Amino acid sequence: MTSIVSFRDVSKSYPGRGAAKGKPVHALRDVTFDIEKGSITGVIGYSGAGKSTLVRLINALEKPTGGALTVSGRELTGMGEKQLRGLRGGIGMIFQQFNLFNSRSVAKNVEYPLIVAGWPKAKRAERVAELLEFVGIAEKARQYPSQLSGGQKQRVGIARALATNPEILLADEATSALDPETTTEVLALLKRVNLEFGTTIVVITHEMHVVRSICDHVAVMELGSLLEHGPVYDVFAYPRNPATQKFISSTIADKPSADTVARLQQLHPGRLVSITISEAPGVGAGSNQRDISALLASRPAVHDSVVYGSVTEIAQRPFGSLTYVLEGPDEDVDAVIEGLSKITTVQQWPAPAAAGTDDEGGRR
Ligand SMILES: Nc1ncnc2c1ncn2[C@@H]1O[C@H](COP(=O)(O)OP(=O)(O)OP(=O)(O)O)[C@@H](O)[C@H]1O
Ligand SMILES: [Mg+2]
Incomplete structure (x- = not known):
């Protein structure tokens, strides 16, 4: 340089x-x-x-x-x-x-x-x-x-x-x-x-x-x-x-705010996770989306849908965040999240506080 x-x-x-x-x-x-x-x-x-x-x-x-x-x-x-x-x-x-x-x-x-x-x-x-x-x-x-x-x-x-x-x-x-x-x-x-x-x-x-x-x-x-x-x-x-x-x-408005997370959780049963879409580290050109899709396909017991996010480019390379709702047996969902964590950065949103709780402060 x-x-x-x-x-x-x-x-x-x-x-x-x-x-x-x-x-x-x-x-x-x-x-x-x-x-x-x-x-x-x-x-x-x-x-x-x-x-x-x-x-x-x-x-x-x-x-x-x-x-x-x-x-x-x-x-x-x-x-x-x-x-x-x-x-x-x-x-x-x-x-x-x-x-x-x-x-x-x-x-x-x-x-x-x-x-x-x-x-x-x-x-x-x-x-x-x-x-x-x-x-x-x-x-x-x-x-x-x-x-x-x-x-x-x-x-x-x-x-x-x-x-x-x-x-x-x-x-x-x-x-x-x-x-x-x-x-x-x-x-x-x-x-x-x-x-x-x-x-x-x-x-x-x-x-x-x-x-x-x-x-x-x-x-x-x-x-x-x-x-x-x-x-x-x-x-x-x-x-x-x-x-x-x-x-x-x-x-970059592609990660949901706390309010949006709360609303998404009300709308969709299942586990909410946000993952980063980017060039697969160490792999070079191309995004990690192919690996993510393959992983999701390998677990048919888990139903996945994208509920928030966007993928665009930075300096002509893929970049974004997608928020998924994952539904299915707990152990399968856990396995998917673990697999995702090996591919990309995963943010798991905590489950909403149970309905009827009087602990207002516990809800963040
Ligand atoms: N001639 C000056 N005399 C006194 N303070 C100054 C002078 N020029 C800049 N400053 C101060 O230095 C700091 C940095 O100012 P600067 O103009 O470089 O910021 P900036 O990042 O360009 O901000 P903006 O996005 O508002 O243009 C500010 O606190 C500003 O008040
Ligand atoms: Mg300035």
């Missing part, structure tokens, strides 16, 4: 303001991880986790207050303003609110970074045409941002960010202001940027589907700390950190 951004115990704190004067805000705490060259890395976490701070450091808009940060092979700490400006030229950025110049045409917006970088006029015109063609809005060159839809504005933002061929593209909530269909289109465009130009992309988002659809790596943050980082599939399918597990299950 070639690393393009490397955080080593990076911290960033801001002096406290107002009532919190004198008490620093720790926006980042000892963050250590590498961003792989050519990857699309998602950064997720609740509001205030430090995601934007992380991006502003990569972008050299702000300096770490501790640790070492290397971007494109250059150590940022100790760099002068002039060197930092040079570094920023190799990094493109797109934003939630697009940040376009409203008084300039689409073409002029895209041309701007080329003027800053000192490109000659003829070359600029050629590059702008090429970029607008690439993002699919060549016919809008003479229009103004106010005449464009959100998706078109973000295409302009992407064209502008790519103008000087940056090695890294940072996207801070770049699709959060777009409707789902437009989001899908913009994500597909980012994926094309990554594939065709080899641009390393860092995507900050609070939307899990953004990570699922385009990222190959993901970093999970909480209160300034990096909880977990790795290939998307590993982190989502087998989260190690309990806080990551909570974050992921709160955003």
Whole structure:
């Protein structure tokens, strides 16, 4: 793996303001991880986790207050303003609110970074045409941002960010202001940027589907700390950190909530279990569903039905959770659950408290 951004115990704190004067805000705490060259890395976490701070450091808009940060092979700490400006030229950025110049045409917006970088006029015109063609809005060159839809504005933002061929593209909530269909289109465009130009992309988002659809790596943050980082599939399918597990299950709606479990138990007699559908560990491609089906078929005394769940993909690999009701003689049901446990992660839901009990507190 070639690393393009490397955080080593990076911290960033801001002096406290107002009532919190004198008490620093720790926006980042000892963050250590590498961003792989050519990857699309998602950064997720609740509001205030430090995601934007992380991006502003990569972008050299702000300096770490501790640790070492290397971007494109250059150590940022100790760099002068002039060197930092040079570094920023190799990094493109797109934003939630697009940040376009409203008084300039689409073409002029895209041309701007080329003027800053000192490109000659003829070359600029050629590059702008090429970029607008690439993002699919060549016919809008003479229009103004106010005449464009959100998706078109973000295409302009992407064209502008790519103008000087940056090695890294940072996207801070770049699709959060777009409707789902437009989001899908913009994500597909980012994926094309990554594939065709080899641009390393860092995507900050609070939307899990953004990570699922385009990222190959993901970093999970909480209160300034990096909880977990790795290939998307590993982190989502087998989260190690309990806080990551909570974050992921709160955003992937395929495990039943406690209320749903209680309702399902009322509706269906039998034993309720939730199992994880994923790539069979150690087996490689393909999901564990075939083994699960074979196991269920081998025990005809147990009747199984799926009552809740979904199976989708993360990074083009199967992932989901299915909740089954298993009915039949106790020993057969036990054998099925034991067999399932050998194939995948099984969560057994406790049987509901017996009717008529006055022990309200015992029912969870
Ligand atoms: N310039 C600043 N001065 C003081 N505190 C700041 C500054 N910038 C960020 N912070 C604080 O640092 C913490 C992390 O902020 P940051 O903007 O990085 O979070 P975030 O994960 O991007 O959140 P969101 O999802 O809401 O955008 C927050 O507690 C925030 O209030
Ligand atoms: Mg932010």
